[in-house]
Amino acid sequence: MSEQKHEHEIVMIGMVNVNRDNYLQGTVDVWRCRGCKKLFCDDRRYGEPLKPGVGFEEIGEDEQWAILTCTNIKEVFVLSLGVKPGKKILHTCKNGTAHEFVVKDDWTIARDDGETVHRLFLVKDNVNKVIEAGFYKLRMLG
Ligand SMILES: [Zn+2]
Ligand SMILES: [Zn+2]
Numbered sequence: 001m002s003e004q005k006h007e008h009e010i011v012m013i014g015m016v017n018v019n020r021d022n023y024l025q026g027t028v029d030v031w032r033c034r035g036c037k038k039l040f041c042d043d044r045r046y047g048e049p050l051k052p053g054v055g056f057e058e059i060g061e062d063e064q065w066a067i068l069t070c071t072n073i074k075e076v077f078v079l080s081l082g083v084k085p086g087k088k089i090l091h092t093c094k095n096g097t098a099h100e101f102v103v104k105d106d107w108t109i110a111r112d113d114g115e116t117v118h119r120l121f122l123v124k125d126n127v128n129k130v131i132e133a134g135f136y137k138l139r140m141l142g
Pocket of ligand 1: 033034038
């Protein structure tokens with residue numbers, strides 16, 4: 001079988017905003033290929049200029065784009081990454097604490113709440129929505 005290599009034709013379809021108690025803390029731009037409908041994500045840090053849409057990272061065929069939020073009492077750190085059930089996520093908080101999360105079958109991560117609170121959100125469920133990742137909000141919501 002000869003397969004022609006697919007050239008992605010990527011257009012921006014929206015963004016996911018991550019708030020900390022109503023203050024914008026991070027934005028992930030969401031792009032999609034017109035052909036294969038694959039998603040691509042690009043973390044935009046607040047205050048940094050928009051990067052040109054080149055060099056998109058690809059995730060595995062069986063993976064989904066997700067956003068890991070790392071929340072402490074003062075701020076929220078936002079990171080987009082490819083995940084799938086059973087996948088290990090290695091993450092180090094700003095304060096140097098290393099964590100290892102395993103993605104569960106429902107595409108969330110096991111709770112490991114202490115000084116920082118971590119949650120995983122699927123990008124496809126949150127395009128053009130706001131994730132509220134404030135410390136108290138996340139803890140209240142359980
Ligand atoms: Zn494509
Ligand atoms: Zn963290």
